Every structure is written in C-alpha cells, then in structure tokens.
Amino acid sequence: MNTFTCTHLLRPAANRTQLAHATAVARGFSRLATAGHLRPAMGLGALHTARAFSLFSRNAAADSKATPYGQQQRPTEDPPSLRQHKERLRAEQDQAQSQAEALRLGSKHHLSVDTTRSPGIEMPPELQHSNIPMPIRDDFLADRPLKTADLEHLEIYPTSHREPNDWADRIALTTVKLLRLPTDVFFRRKYVHRAVMLETVAAVPGMVGAMLRHLRSLRRLRHDGGWISHLLHEAENERMHLMTWMRVCQPSWFDRLLVILVQGFFFNAFTTLYMVSPRTAHRVVGYLEEEAVISYTSFxxxxxAGRIxxxxxxxxxxQYWNLDPKTATLRDVVLAVRADEALHRDTNHHFADRLITQKEDLHETLRTADWRRAHERTPKVTADAADVFPKSAATSSDQ
Incomplete structure (x- = not known):
C-alpha cells in the first residue's frame, strides 16, 4: 500500500460508519509507522498522512457530535458591511440587465444601437433633420400669414441715415458711395439683377465677422458676448434673399462671372478691414445697408409705377417670410427684403457703436456717458410713410 492509497482511503467520511473505519485505519498506520514496519520510502509520507488524517478525524468527530446526523451545519451570517456590499452589487446587476433589455427592445427612453448601418457610408441620423432657415425679424414669426398692409406698416424708417462722427465713419461712408457708382452705371434700372449682385456681396460681412470673432473667442478663451450667432443669422438671411431673387430672374453667364469677381475682391478686402478695424467694418456694412434700403425703395x-x-x-x-400664399406678390417680397435690410442697417451701426464704447457684451445694459456721447446725433428719419410711398399709403387708407 502506497501513500496515494492511504490518502484515498482516508478521505473525509460522509457518515458515522465511514468515520469510524477511517479513524481505525489512521490509528493502524500510525502504529506501523512508529514501530518501523513500513518501508523507508513510504514511512515518512504515511506517518505525516496518518497524523494529519487523525487530526482531521478528531475534528470531524467533534463536528458530527455538534451537528445532528442528516442536517447541514448552519452557515455563519455575513457582517453588515458585507451584506450591504452584496446588496449593492445585486442592485447594479439588476439595473444593468434592465438597461440591456431596454436597448434590445428599442425602448424610446434609451439609445438604440443600429448594427446594420455602416459608419462613414450612410447618412448619420443627426443629418436627417430638416433645418428650415428662420427669418431674422420677429415680425415674420406671426401666427397668421402676413398681407401687404402688414408689410407696409413695419417700422423700418426707409430714409434713416447715420451721420459720421469721426474720420473713420467718413471713410466708411465714402467707400460705400464709391462702390455704388459702378453699380448704378452697370445695372441702371435692372433692379432684379441689381438685387442679385447686391445680395452676393451683402452675405459676405456676416460670415466674415462671425468667423473672425469665433477665432478670437477661441484664442482668448472667453465668451463672445452674443455676436457670432447673430452675424451667422445675418449671413443666412442675406443668402435667402439671393435664393429668392434667383427664382425671379436667371442671370446670364456674364452676370455670374461678375458675381465671382466681385465676391472674391470684396471677401478679401472686407476680411482685411475687419482684422484691422472691426468698428470701421461694421460701419461700412451699416452704410451699405442704407444704400440697399434706398435701392429697394426705388424697386x-x-x-x-407699372414699369416692373x-x-x-x-x-x-x-414660406420664408410667412406671406399669404393667396395674395403674395413681388411687391410683398420687396417689402419683406427691405425690412430685413433695414434691420441689418441698424444692427451694424449698433455694433460699431458698441466697439467705440468697448462694451461688446450684448447682455449688458449700456447707460454710460460714453454710450450717450456716441448717440448725440439722432438719425434722420421719415415720420410719415406717405412721403415715401404715396400710392401705397393711399391704398392702405382706402382699405
């Protein structure tokens, strides 16, 4: 009999009979090992095995006396901290299983994973929303479609003009006057084509200003003050003007070539001006919008007069200006576009004034002496719309 056989025979007993038999065998091996009757090769191993199992048998016998036959010993209770830890783990496991089940069922309260879509090939779901351009004036967000009388009563002050305060303002005004001369010579009374050319230029300043102020905000690690979003909205509004006029007329190849050349020159020139003097750049846009209001008034x-x-x-x-689809005409479109241009005129003059006073945060209420000094000269406005549109005023009064 070798050590493995002894160990195999001396396994823990499952009942009292096996326990007694194992105890007797252990005692016999212990006597043989002590008397020296076992071979030297296995004597030491058998001796240790017998002694170990004898100790185990005594412990097992004590346990069997303490625990009735056929009943398991009651496990000891966990300490409170361990019980809380187990309960927390079970709660986390239950929550994870519920979330996984919700994801599998495509619940609306959780994100569903689409494993059939190929990343980078199919359109992401975020791009599938229809982003409809919104008008820049709150007047066009009415609950009902706007009629001609509503558009004519918009407060736009068509003859408003901002007098220059210093040499920078005079340079801005002179620049705009010089830019208007070739336009008058080339387009004359072709007002629709003039509008196309005007809007391709007017849509540039808002985008340039927003881009440069965005980069400055990143460099300074500081909030912009609310300018970027409005300038981007202004650029989008001017672009919608262009899209509208493209539905009215079809420019020739020469007009398109002229648009490319003028836009390229104006973009680089205005970007340089804005980097050197943002205040002068906004003043130029303000005077440019004054000329736009004058052009649309002539339109x-x-x-x-019946000539167009x-x-x-x-x-x-x-759709864009919320006009009445039954009665909307080209004249209503011109009234709406002119109202937008009047808002851009006032906004850019306001931005230039804020840059003068170094109060660029739009959320602040400016009541300082510098702000009043910048507005010493009141813009010249027309009190009565009948002075500008006698025919329209007479028509609205008859109604």
Whole structure:
C-alpha cells in the first residue's frame, strides 16, 4: 500500500460508519509507522498522512457530535458591511440587465444601437433633420400669414441715415458711395439683377465677422458676448434673399462671372478691414445697408409705377417670410427684403457703436456717458410713410 492509497482511503467520511473505519485505519498506520514496519520510502509520507488524517478525524468527530446526523451545519451570517456590499452589487446587476433589455427592445427612453448601418457610408441620423432657415425679424414669426398692409406698416424708417462722427465713419461712408457708382452705371434700372449682385456681396460681412470673432473667442478663451450667432443669422438671411431673387430672374453667364469677381475682391478686402478695424467694418456694412434700403425703395417705386410687372411671389419667399400664399406678390417680397435690410442697417451701426464704447457684451445694459456721447446725433428719419410711398399709403387708407 502506497501513500496515494492511504490518502484515498482516508478521505473525509460522509457518515458515522465511514468515520469510524477511517479513524481505525489512521490509528493502524500510525502504529506501523512508529514501530518501523513500513518501508523507508513510504514511512515518512504515511506517518505525516496518518497524523494529519487523525487530526482531521478528531475534528470531524467533534463536528458530527455538534451537528445532528442528516442536517447541514448552519452557515455563519455575513457582517453588515458585507451584506450591504452584496446588496449593492445585486442592485447594479439588476439595473444593468434592465438597461440591456431596454436597448434590445428599442425602448424610446434609451439609445438604440443600429448594427446594420455602416459608419462613414450612410447618412448619420443627426443629418436627417430638416433645418428650415428662420427669418431674422420677429415680425415674420406671426401666427397668421402676413398681407401687404402688414408689410407696409413695419417700422423700418426707409430714409434713416447715420451721420459720421469721426474720420473713420467718413471713410466708411465714402467707400460705400464709391462702390455704388459702378453699380448704378452697370445695372441702371435692372433692379432684379441689381438685387442679385447686391445680395452676393451683402452675405459676405456676416460670415466674415462671425468667423473672425469665433477665432478670437477661441484664442482668448472667453465668451463672445452674443455676436457670432447673430452675424451667422445675418449671413443666412442675406443668402435667402439671393435664393429668392434667383427664382425671379436667371442671370446670364456674364452676370455670374461678375458675381465671382466681385465676391472674391470684396471677401478679401472686407476680411482685411475687419482684422484691422472691426468698428470701421461694421460701419461700412451699416452704410451699405442704407444704400440697399434706398435701392429697394426705388424697386418698389418702379413696381408701383407699372414699369416692373408685379408677378406672384415665389414659393420660397412665401414660406420664408410667412406671406399669404393667396395674395403674395413681388411687391410683398420687396417689402419683406427691405425690412430685413433695414434691420441689418441698424444692427451694424449698433455694433460699431458698441466697439467705440468697448462694451461688446450684448447682455449688458449700456447707460454710460460714453454710450450717450456716441448717440448725440439722432438719425434722420421719415415720420410719415406717405412721403415715401404715396400710392401705397393711399391704398392702405382706402382699405
């Protein structure tokens, strides 16, 4: 009999009979090992095995006396900290299982993972929302479609003009006057084509200003003060003007080439000016919008005189400015566009004034002496709209 056989025979007993038999065998091996009757090769191993199992047998016998036969010993209770830890683990496991089940069922309260979509090939779901451009004036967000009378009563002050305060303002005004001369010579009374050229230029300043102020905000690690979003909205509004006029007329190849050249020159020139003097750049835009209001006023006079046909308004204009689809005409579109240009005029003059006083945060209320000094000269406005549109005023009064 070797050591493995002894160990195999001396395994823990499952009942009292096996326990007694194992104890007798252990005692016998202990006597043989002590008397020296076992071979030297296995004597030491058998001796240790017998002694170890003898100790185990005594412990097992004590346990069997303490525990009734056929009953298991009651496990000891866990300490309170261990019980709390186990309960927390079970709660986390239950929560993870519930979330996994919700993801599998595509619950609306959790994100569903689409394993069939190929990243980088199919359109991401975030791009599938229809982003409809919004008008820049709150007047066009009415609950009902706007009619001609509503557009004519918008407070835009068509003859408003900001007098220059210093040499920088005079340079800005002179620059705009010089830019208007070739436009008058080239387009003359072609007001729709003039509008196309005007909007391709007018959509540049808002984007340039927003881009440069965005980069400055990143460099300074500071909030912009609310300018970027408005300038981007202004650029989008001017672009919607262009999209509208493209539905009214079709520019020739020469007009398109002229647009490319003028836009390229104006973009680089205005970017340089904005980097050197943002205040002068906004003043230039303010005076440019004053000229735009004058141009659209002449456009309206041509329509009222019958020299330009008052065709129905394009669908893009009806949806964008919330016009009445049954009665909207080209004249209504011109009124809406002119109202937008008047807002850009006032906004850019306001931005230039804020840069003068170094109060660029739009959320602050400016009541300082510098702010009053910048507004010493009140803009010249027309009190009565009948002075500008006698025919329109007479029509609205008759109604």
């Amino acid at each position: 309206l006079n041509e329509i009222d 046909e008052n065709v129905p308004a394009p669908e893009i204009a009806v």
